[in-house]
Each structure stands twice: as C-alpha cells, then as structure tokens.
Amino acid sequence: MGPLQTGRIALLALLRNKLRSFLTALGIIIGVAAVIAMVAIGEGAKSQVEAAFAAMGTNLLIIMPGSSSSGGARGGFGTQPTLTWDDLKAIQTEMPLVADAAPTLRTQAQVQSEEQNWGTSVQGTTPNYFRIRTWGTALGVPMTESDLDSGAKVVWLGATVAEKLFGAGADPIGQAVRIKGVPFIVSGVLLKKGQSPMGQDFDDTVFIPTSTFKARLQPGLGNFLSGVIFVQVRAGEDTGRAQRAITGLLRDRHRLGQGQEDDFSIRNLAEVASAQQQGADTLSALLASIAAVSLLVGGIGIMNIMLVSVTERTREIGIRMAVGATPAQILAQFLAEALVLALVGGLLGVGLGLFAAQQLSEQFGWPLLVRPDVVALATGFSGLVGVGFGLYPALKASRMDPITALRFE
C-alpha cells in the first residue's frame, strides 16, 4: 500500500467525522496562526528599530565631551566642553579609517517667529554634517561653505520646529526668526528624520553655521566645541577599530596619563544598534515560543482525539488485521490520520496567520513582514507535532490483538 493510498484512507476516515476533525485541527490552526502572527509582530518591531538606526546615519561614531562615568555620555548641555576644533581637525586628517567628521556646537534657546515661540536645541554645524547624517532639506537650500565663511545669520529648521513656529505645511523660507534675540533668516527646512532609538525627536532642533554660532550665541567658547562630534567611518565593520583609534588619539591629545579616565566618550551606534536588535530578537523569540506552546497544546489535542478514535474503532482495527493488515500498515494508517489532521490544520493556520499578520501590520502601520521560512517552519513543525503526538495512539492501534479487537463491542 503506497503512501498516497494510506493518505487517502486517512482522509476518508477523517471526513466521516467532519466536526470532530475540524475541532481537533483547531488547536493546530490556532497554534500555527499564532506563530506566524507573533513572528510578524516581532519582525515589525525589529524593522522599527532598524528604521530608527537608519535615521541616525550609517557607520556613525558620536564623540561626546565629558567622561562616561560623570554623566557626560548624555552629551552637550551642562557638560564642561573638553573637545576642541583641533581635536576635530586631527580626527579628520590623521585617521585613515575615518571618512569625515563634523562638529556641533549646541545650546538650548528660545526661537521666536512673528507669532510663536518654541524652546529647542540650537546647533552650530558645518555643511558636511548633513552629508554624514544623510539629512536633506525639504524646503530651501542646503548649508554651504560660503554661509560658514561669511558667518551669515541663516537658520535651518527641523521639521518639528518649522511646524511649531509656522504651522504645518507652511513655507517659512525667507522669514525671520529670533534666537536669543538675534534675527536669523530661514534658509531651509530639513526633511523629517523621526525618532532616535531612544525616543528623542530628531526634528526638534535648528541648525546655524558654526561661525555664526561662535560669534553670536556663545562668544566665550574659544577653541572648544560645546556639542558632539559626528564621525563617519569608511566601512561598517571598522567602527570598533575606528573607535579605539580615536580614543587613543584623543587621550594623547588631552595628555591623559595611565590611570586617568577619558574626558570624552564615544558612542558606537553599530554597537547600540546590535544591542537593540538583540532586544528585538529576544522579543521575537519570546513571542514565537509562546506561540509554539500553543502549537504543542494543539498536538496534545490531536493525541487525545486519536486515542479516543483508536478505542472507538477497535473493531475496525480487528477487521483490518483479520484481512491481513500488518501492524506496520495499521500504524501507518493512524499516523497518516494524525499527520493529515496536523498538516491540514497547519495550512489553514497559515492562512489565518497571514490574515492576522496583515490586520496587525495595518493597525500598527508596519510593513507586512511575513517570513517565508517561518511559514515553512510552522507548517513543518505542525506536521512533526502530528507525527509526534499521533505516534502513541497509532502504536496502540498497531499492537492490538486481532481476536480481542474483533470481539470488541
């Protein structure tokens, strides 16, 4: 008797008890659907994290003034500046692993338009900053070297600030705003960048040229940088090496002795990203394992019904044995029934899971992330569950004594 024939007999036996077969398969249906939907949720969360890091810029190191242990890692505001323009120059010129580096000067200030007033972070920077962070302008023109050279009083607004000061969808180019009482002309509005992985709004900031910043906002700064340095490393796999090289360079330049702590800290975004990624992976694994448990419960349901079915059909088993079914053939028949139950349940579960994943992704505004390998795995696993939990009832059937089975009422 071929596998096809065995499968056909199994299917016919299951169709004789449609409602019961469906209810039995329901456990598997829900289990598989849960696996697929849960993994889709996990993947969606992961894609959110990935998107946030993509927004930060690629291959980035962020050098912050102050030691990491004294809270300097927060960067900028309230921290004693320790990084200088000469440090920046050295990083730009002496580090072969570094593609580019951009300074930021930074302060917290009120920015006023004709009608509105918004407290935000004001950053002085250079044109290469926008390149490093792959941050384009939505309106107006990008910052240029001549803005820097002339110390022009021009400002680029983050999307959030533009909206707060001028309202959504307005074109503020050429309008005047005041920062700490100094009038600036709006030269551009930046593209929306979204949130940092830590939930900070990237778009709640404005940029002006460093020269203007030093001349108008923080004249006492001298050679120091009041913000962080953004470093773009040439190759993604070199961020760790570049971090160590820059640490060495800055310790030399700051003349830090053996036992002395760094007076700066470097955040390696690739590392933070992978940590966050791991968090998302853990979430995925957790959800998937919860779903797998429900699949297992479905398997127990199959075992339960198969045991009932084997007992009910004792006489049938006796008849089949009397006409010459071998124990192996009886085993195969009942295993096939469990397998068909589990596989049909698995396929229906895939359908339900895909539907649920689609609904969820619409709900959360995520892309529909269904991994084909998970679909295949869930279906395969349900088949395995069918065989695993069908084995004991099938063995029980195959070991029956034909005479006793024939006498069974």
Place this chain on the structure above:
Amino acid sequence: MSRADVTTAEPTRLTAPPPVVALEGITRVFSLGDVEVHALRGVSLSVQRGEFVAIMGASGSGKSTLMNVVGCLDRPTAGRYLLDGKDVSRQSRAALARTRNQTIGFVFQSFNLLARTTALENVELPLLYAGVGGKERRARATAALERVGLGQRLDHLPNQLSGGQQQRVAIARALVTRPSLLLADEPTGALDTKTSAEVMTLLSGLDDITVVLVTHEHDVAAWAQRVVTLRDGLVLSDVEQPPRRPAPDATHPTEA
C-alpha cells in the same frame, strides 16, 4: 476414520501435495491471573485440499480457539502447525498478517464488515493490504461480488443490506484473494433458516477451495463432507459423510 497421523506418513508426503492444514499436538493455554484455561489440549488434525470440514462441539469446547489458531489470528502455546506445508506456528505478527492476507479468508458470525464503507470497498480491503493496484482491485472485487450474487449491490453500505447479503459480502471479501483456505466461525449463527441455506449453498459450491466451518447446527454440518467434533479441547470424533446436495432451486443465491 482418524486422519490425525496422515502428515507423518512419509510416502504420502512424497507423492501427494501437502495438506492445506496439518496440526500436530496443538495446545492453547490462556492464563487468567493464576488460573490457567486449557482451551486446546493437543489437537492433531489435517485437512486436504478441496475438503469441506465442519467442526462441532459443545459451547466452550475450543472450536473458536482452534479456528483462531488455524486462521493465524492466534499462535498455539505448543504444537506444530503447517499451513500449505509451511510452519506458521512461530511466525511474527507481521508474517502472520501476510499469511492471513494471502492464504486465508475469514467469514464471521457477526459479518464484521466495515461500517459506512460500501460493499465494493469492503471486498477490496484485503487486496488493498496485498498491494494490488486500484484498477485490478476494483475488477476483482466486482467479480467476487458477482460470484456471490451481489453484482447489483456494489455501492450499498452494510446497513443497507440484509443479514444474508452482508454475509455474502463477507464471503466475497474472503474469496477475493483466492485463498487456499476459507474459515467460517458460525457463519449462519445470525441468519434465519432460509438465508442459512443460501449461504451454505454458496459455500458448498466452492469446489476449488478448502472450507473449514464451525457450527452448532446439524443442518449446517450436513453440508460438509467431514465432521470433526471437539470436546474439552480434544478431538472427540472425526467422521466422513456424504454431503447434502443443494436443493435445485437454491443453486443460485437470489437477489433478496
């Protein structure tokens, strides 16, 4: 006349084909806790090809137990059983199943057809386990059903057939594999006299096949060429008789 020692006679073994059934000192002991039930106490018996043997005896004398051993549904506790000259008394369960499938056909008192399964599919069942392909299976099952006069009832379910018809389906199922031996344990036990006669006509008309049948009724035993009587797990008597001829009007089973 006793035939118990026929298999041990060397000259017959050399010239004639082996008997279909050759039992030598078969015992079967059931253990129920510390009580032992000796259902068979040493049965020696042989059945030649083409014989029609009836087994009689009081209730509990071991008839069914003997049929189960002969039918390879059970193994003897001791003794030797040669089926078609082959020792089957120590075969594995799987080997016994194949032997049942290829050499033996069963007819039971309670028909034992698969419920919710058509007559045709019931008859196909042994062929299915024999690995016969779909087309041939259908053809052979149809022919077997036609042979028992049920050519018009192929797609009927057991509960749509009368008792006599169900038993004829069971006979067709027993015959479809062309077995050397057909075993029937009280095949007419659940049937009325008229239907019994029909079934017996059918069974005694199977010239090409060896039949061993258990019965309580002398009417039924009268169809056999030979009657073996058991008592307390032993052969009490073994006599040949002129078998009853089917009544002229009962030669062909009716489509009742």
